[in-house]
Amino acid sequence: MTITFRSETFRDDFTFRNSLYNIKRFPFPFDRDEYMYSVNMEPHIRGKADSVFENLIDVDEHYVAEMQDRALVLKEDPLRCQALPHMMTAQWDVLELLMEHQAQDYPEHFTLEKNGDRWRWVNRPMGIDDTFTFGDAATLPYPPMEYITRQAQGDFCIVDQRDNNLWMDAGMVTTQADWSLDFDIGMNFMEWHGPVPLAHQIGVFDRALKFLLNLQQGKPTRRLNWTMTVNPRLDTSPENYHKWGPDRTTVTPENVGDKMHLRVELQSLWRLPRSNAILFVIRCYLISLSELVTVPKWGRRLPRVLKSLPPEIADYKGLTRNRPIMIDWLAKYDDGAPTSAGI
């Protein structure tokens, strides 16, 4: 499928918008009127055509603009991309995985030619045509993980598996919901999840870790996570909190529909073949409330979810201040009809 890439920004004048096609394929995350943390994992297999699950590595109309935003973040702060020295084999695993999926599913836009270890990679939307030796980092302009994740939507963590735990030992993280790779690098699964409320007590992380330690190659898994962001800003990092934190005070009943965005992360986890590490892909989708309510069942459900959200979770996601404004604005889209289970 040929994608028409939008020219848009995720900062300053915030010209990001979704086309009608992209609104329809937005991964609305709520399958009921309440939300609570759970081990909501399912096999990462291909889904319906024209959905974000059609391809396992999804490329959409925001691709080029997101890659431009990533380049700006890295220019200001190179520590958003880090890899500990023992992760080089895993870096090559990631390069291979992303190149193969993008080339297989979007042949109009990407081509991968392999001639033994000599590989040619063509990325037409970004005007890249490079030939390199797989396994020899000196033949690429960046280390392998940085090279390919400058050309792939979403944030990426590579976690190493040892001592019955997972360790965040590499990553490219420029579009995160208020956490920092530079802070978390070298931490284990329980440590980096330390700030999350309620989930530890109900055993979510014990079960999730057990599941992931047994993840098999060729059987990726996925889950959805969500939060909300004022303005369509990708880089809501602690490092730049001074830039986006104050935005929370700018939301009013008049502008909430356009300013407040639901931010959904389609997270997929892949066992890597050579290194036995796990790649954690955090693919972020943004939609303004005004765009979201064009789908009536979403407009009906979101105010119910927001109303019933436990205060600890609302606080953690930074929603406490603007929750009443959103609920009031969304109320007119809830006609009181029962919503069926499922999305």
Ligand code: HEM
């Ligand atoms: C939040 C990383 C897998 C559940 C987070 C945070 C990070 C993270 C960095 C932010 C913590 C903070 O506030 O500083 C990862 C990585 C994973 C992984 C690298 C894979 C290796 C999972 C899995 C689950 C899970 C399998 C399944 C239950 C959560 C939840 C939150 C969270 C519920 C809170 C999110 C929110 O409310 O917005 N994760 N995670 N994570 N993670 Fe994970």
